Amino acid sequence: MKRSLLILITLLFAATVYAQVPAQNGQRSQSLPPPLPSRQVSGIVKDSTDTTLPGAVVKLTSPHDTLSTATNADGIFIFKNVKSATFVLSVSSLGYRPQVKRLLNNDAVPRLTLDPIVLKSEAQQLKEVVINGTPSITYKVDTIEYRASDYKVRPNATLDELLKKMEGFEVGSDGSVTHQGQAITKVKLNGKDYAGGDVAQAVQNLPAEIIEKAQVVDDYGDAAAHSGIKDGDPQKILNVTTKADRSVGTTGRLIGQAGNNDRYNGNLFLQRINGNQQIGVIANFRNTVTGVQSTGLASSANGGGGGGNSNPGTTQSFAPSINYRDQLNKKIQINSSATYGFTKNNSVSESYGTNSSTVVKSSDFTNNGTSQRNSFRRGASFELDYDIDSLNYLQVQPSYSYSTSENETTSSRNASTHYKDGSYEHQVVNGTTSNKTPTTTYGALALFNHRFRKPGRNFSTQLSYNHTDSKSNGTNQSHTINYADSTFNNLQQDLFANLITIKNNTTNTFRGSMTYSEPLGGLSRLELNAQMTRNSHSTDNVTDSIQAAGTKETDLIFNYNTTETRMALNYRYNGTKVNMSLGTTLMPYHLDGTKLDNNSQSFVPTEISIFRVLPIFRFSYAWSRTQRLNIFYTGTNEEPQFQQIQPFIDNTDPNNIVVGNPKLKAGLNNQVTIQYNNYFPNSRFNISLNGNANYYTDDITTNTVTQLVPIPGSPTGSKRSIRYINYVNISGSKGLGGNYVISKQLADRRYNLNLIGRVNYGYTMAMSQGVLYHQTSWNFNERFGPRITPTDNVEFNPFFGTSLSRGFNSADGSSSKAVTNSFGLDGRFYFFKTYQVHYDASKQFINQTISPNVSNVPQSKATPLVIDAGFQKEFGARRQFTLTFDVFDLLHQNNYITQSATVTGVTNTVSSSLSRYFLVGFRLNLQKWSGRPTRNGRNLQRRGDGSFIYN
Secondary structure (H helix, E strand, O other): OHHHHHHHHHHHHHHHHHHHOOOOOOOOOOOOOOOOOOEEEEEEEEEOOOOEOOOOEEEEEEOOEEEEEEOOOOOEEEEEEEOOOEEEEEEEOOOEOOEEEEEEOOOOOOEEEOOOEEEOEOOOOOOOOOOOOOOOEEEOOOEEEEEHHHOOOOOOOEHHHHHHOOOOEEEOOOOOEEEOOEEOOEEEEOOEEOHHHOHHHHHOOOEHHHEEEEEEEEEOOHHHHHHOOOOOOOEEEEEEEEOOOEOEEEEEEEEEEEEOOOOEEEEEEEEEEEOOEEEEEEEEEEEEEEOOOOOOOOOOOOOOOOOOOOOOEEEEEEEEEEEEEEEOOOOEEEEEEEEEEEEEEEEEEEEEEEEOOOOEEEEEEEEEEEEEEEEEEEEEEEEEEEEOOOOEEEEEEEEEEEEEEEEEEEEEEEEEEEEOOOOEEEEEEEEEEEEEEEEEEEEEEEEEEEEOOOOOOEEEEEEEEEEEEEEEEEEEEEEEEEEOOOOOOOEEEEEEEEEEEEEEEEEEEEEEEEEEEEEOOOOEEEEEEEEEEEEEEEEEEEEEEEEOOEEEEEEEEEEEEEEEEEEEEEEEEEOOOEEEEEEEEEEEEEEEEEEEEOOOOEEEEEEEEEEEEEEEEEEEEEEEOOEEEEEEEEEEEEOOOHHHHOOOEEEEEOOEEEEOOOOOOOEEEEEEEEEEEEEEOOOOEEEEEEEEEEEEEOEEEEEEEEEEEEOOOOOOOOEEEEEEEEEEEEOOOEEEEEEEEEEEEEOOOOEEEEEEEEEEEEEEEEEEOOEEEEEEEEEEEEEEOOEEEEEOOEEEEEEEEEEEEEEEEOOOOOEEEEEEEEEEEEEEEEEOOOEEEEEEEEEEEEEEEEEOOOOOOOOEEEOOOEEEEEEEEEEOOOOOEEEEEEEEOOOOOOOOEEEEEEOOEEEEEEOOOOOOEEEEEEEEEEEEEOEOOEEOOEEOOEOOOOOEOOO
């Protein structure tokens, strides 16, 4: 009975299930989509600290699939053409515990994005080894990555203060940034240009609190980022990524300062972040001093008085900008910015000294001048990124900019010259110039990338057009007087000249490129890169030369085109430890055009063709994520300018006559670069070495021939000099250089020891008076700059530096030597929690000699002691409001003389005497964050550059 009842229940259950499925030969219900034959599976691998793991091995197996790959530099893996939606995924990485997962997925979804896979460290505690977790610095193929959380900064600190604590970074008071001796040219935020890429705007305003990583990237452009094919020289850029919980919110910063002598500084920074959406407004309004010896420390409000040794004067500037970036949906992203600005600069210059040459025995000179420059600029850029589907990508970038500058200068030069043939010349030249130069530039770029279904096969093409229209309307009035002796009593010749120049220059640039990669195996591929750039130039320059002898009009009218082609084929191997590229580049170059001959009033054609074959070599070896060696070669063409190859004599300036050379060749710069980086996480010890070697073939240089001609009517037979300038090719110039950065952190980074050194050797071939000679130079620089924070309330940063410069000139056997010892100190004291005092001081001692001895060059010289200082008081529960007081050049000693010596002479430059002033003001910091970006209730995954992945 029980058995019969069980059978009956089983039959009823089976009938019920069968009734739910229509009799369609076993097919699915019409309400469910059919299973797909294949799908794409992607994911990201991280460690327990949320750091992505590049190079992790990922295997996918199912009854229909056996696939294997490695995560890319961002820790992301992608499998294409996966036949089964149910599979086993195994992930392993050196130093981490393997992880195996069985996953059941919807078989009707074409693109499966898996949850992040987190690997745990398998390191064990041993007596001899202590593992402290993920290293602070990670070296990748083209990226050096710093983890921001390992570097402690004060509340409300900005990005520049964070970078100063990171190994290898140097930050100037003007917002400039260098890394291991190379300048950072652009800043990105979460993988996209920020504030037009302006470095100072970004580092002086972005809060350090929101930064997760700082990445120094060798950027080869967007085309290389998508195709993986690198060509040309990269830019050194800084990409900062925000913390996940600081990626939805608003941050603002407002600075206002005013002081004596009409000095003021204002700054507005407002940023809204919501995942990939960013809306920002930045504005600066300043009136500052130029010609101030830079002490190397930014003021407390990022607007103080540092700056370098430019001409003394004042600069008033206003520079607002707006940036907007958004991901409209899973396919479309936009990134745009608009900038505006004007600058008013007034400066004075004063210098004196002596020099010599192959013709000149000695020449004593004094120079004085004034300059007033007003410049205006505006611009806009827009970028559209369109992921058409999983295989196709399109990017469009239109841009526009307009700028104009108005310059008015006065100059006075008094030179007393003794020539080696016994002649003597005393010449005084007074001049005034004015010039207005408006320039308009617009253009667009389109990039298309296609990934084939076969992994590693890729095609991309890029087209761009740029138009530049530059005009200039200027006058140059000069008064040249020659005297018979060192006095101003015996006048020999008095010449007046007035040049009126009207220029119209138009350039149209067309560029097209194509790249294709074909996989040869799991780790290697063949790459083809072809590109052509054509520049069309149209120039119409009219010069009216009004001299004592009359009026002469010179028309410089020429049109020319240049076509440069690069065709590269190379083999690339991408291994876990070894990355290598080997190949060759073909570089045809063609120039053709016509120029008006003023003598015959006819257009004369000019044409030149060049063909070169250059090797491709890049090699990278990674012992680990913290140790890497890079070696690569680059060859760069130096094309002659069209004016340099014209068979004409340009007499526009009667004292400097230019002679073209139609046989001029293109120069070639061959460069080999070696980079080695090693970071020891347990010891917090970092060493970075960089070396480069250059050799120049057919280098384009000038040959200046000075001729002494009698002054007509001179009773004493006095002469004056006329310089003939022509262009020649010279091979044999070379250079060697290198730098190192050694950093060591102690006591939980309270003591940061930094030793930086550079050495450069130059052997430069040159020509004067038709005679070939060479100049050699040696430069050694050593700098030790520890950053000491014994407690949270004390920062103490001494600085010691020494440099040695030596030079030799084979033309006359002259030599020079200069030794400079520099000392500096900056720091801050915090007391009563909300009070701060900061200071910055610097001084140099210079010892230099010139052989043969120059009488007015002192054996030793000390520069003034320049001290900046300030005081701050913070208010509010989060210390968001701060009162500031800053004083610059406290001892009023910046009115000093800077002296530079070379093998040809010495120049003394008088610095500013307007450098002492103070600023009183406030700083307001506001932040409000609301968490991590989400979509459909799930946290968004991120790429290695910080951008969020919208599923």
